[in-house]
Amino acid sequence: MNKKVVVILLVVLVAVAGFFAYNTFFGPETQVGEKEVTLKIVVESEGIDKTYTINTDQELLYDLMLEVEDKIQAEFDMQDFGPMLVGLEGYQADMTKEYFHIKINGADAMVGVKDTPVIDGDTYEFIVTTF
């Protein structure tokens, strides 16, 4: 077999191993089973300030939001890096000047909805913020 093909196959194998290692060590630590969480949505300019208490088995915030999509009217825009939250409660953020800032128990979220684990008792806030 061509030497280059062999080298490429080996590098692909190393990359697959790299993905596996990443998911093992850095993947979101999720919690299985029934959980009760709070979703708080704030759009100050529209006078929207809603709080939902939700019981769910979902492990990631994105899946939870899809589960209650009709209730919270969640809209996402699929980007290269994953889903981006663009709308809630019928309000679409003007992406040229604002976005949905996500807080978990009052602290700024460090990752997006697709990587945020749903933990029992947590409060997830979505606040339209200008930049």
Place this chain on the structure above:
Amino acid sequence: MRAKDITQIAILSASLTAGKLVLSVVPNVEIVTFLLITFTVLFGFRKAMITTLIFVTTDVLLYGLGTWNLGYYFVWPLLIIITHLLFKISQSEYVFASLAGAFGLCFGFLFAVVESIFYGVEYGVVYWIRGIPFDIIHGLSNFIIVLILFKPLIKTIKLANEKMNIL
């Protein structure tokens, strides 16, 4: 600098921007690394460096000024410098493919360093770790692209040079 050099740099910069735009639909697969390595090898350090700076500035004009393209002013010239130094030691496509692969793997880290300056080290660490899967794809695709295309492109441009004296 002669008119020929200025024209060459303009064409090389345009090819970088065009190459980037063409592959922008595929996340983290790009030919800019491959082209920059090839340009450094063929056209030399000085021309490759000027080409890079024009390419990055064109990016600013196209997409606006942000921390990400400030990072480009740091990472792409770094690639030129490393390629230039490596070229003195080896001319093997395996060496350049490995450089391209390593560069792709470290791309997120290099940007995380720049992001840390603006948003703090904690943000930089999260930025880097969350981007590792993209860096793996970037490194892998860079390696394959350079390994397959490096020699044929060098050969083609050298052949064209024999007929048209473009170098």
